[in-house]
Amino acid sequence: xxxxxxGTVLTVxxxxxxxxxxxxxxxxxVGARLAACAQISxxxxxxxxxxxGLATDQEWQVLLKTTVERYPELEEWLVATHTYDTxxxxxxPVVRGGAGYLEWVREETER
Numbered sequence: 574x575x576x577x578x579x580g581t582v583l584t585v586x587x588x589x590x591x592x593x594x595x596x597x598x599x600x601x602x603v604g605a606r607l608a609a610c611a612q613i614s615x616x617x618x619x620x621x622x623x624x625x626g627l628a629t630d631q632e633w634q635v636l637l638k639t640t641v642e643r644y645p646e647l648e649e650w651l652v653a654t655h656t657y658d659t660x661x662x663x664x665x666p667v668v669r670g671g672a673g674y675l676e677w678v679r680e681e682t683e684r
Contacts, residue, residue: 576672576676577672577675577676577678577679580641580666580667580668581640581641581642581675581679582638582639582640582641582666582667582670582675582678582679583638583639583640583641583644583664583665583666583667584636584637584638584664584665584667585608585636585637585638585639585644585647585648585651585662585663585664585665586634586635586636586637586661586662586663586664586665587634587635587637587651587655587660587661587662587663588617588619588632588633588634588635588660588661589632589633589635589655589656589657589660590630590631590632590633590656590657591633592613592615592616592633594633594656595613595615595633595634595635596613597654598611598635598651598654598655599611599612599613599635599637601650601654602637602639602647602650602651603637605650606643606681606682606683606684607637607639607643607646607647607650607682608637608638608639608643608647608682609638609639609677609678609680609681609682610637610638610678610681611635611636611637611638612635612636613633613634613635613636614633614634614636615631615632615633615634616631616632616633617631617632617633617634618630618631618632619631619632638678639678639682640678640679640682641666642682643682644664648662648664
């Protein structure tokens with residue numbers, strides 16, 4: 574069993590409109606220890622409503638691994654750094670995971 578309680582680790586999803594911007598978000602968050610790691614996927618096609626109409630764009634997803642304790646700072650950093658006016662920032666608790674991995678996420682995001 575992990576010494577990290579269930580729900581302490583989060584996966585945080587955001588998207589951006591270019592591969593280099595996704596890499597900058599990933600590098601910045603991990604470099605600041607706001608996330609233990611980041612995975613970039615893309616391009617993907619996003620379909621959404623914006624300014625009263627339907628929009629379709631190519632985007633890149635960035636999936637960040639962090640802890641509940643570091644989440645507020647990660648969210649604040651993403652909002653300040655992101656190029657979107659209203660960036661997608663969705664946090665999902667990890668309810669189960671490998672004990673060693675969850676402990677690694679906690680250690681890598683300690684201040």
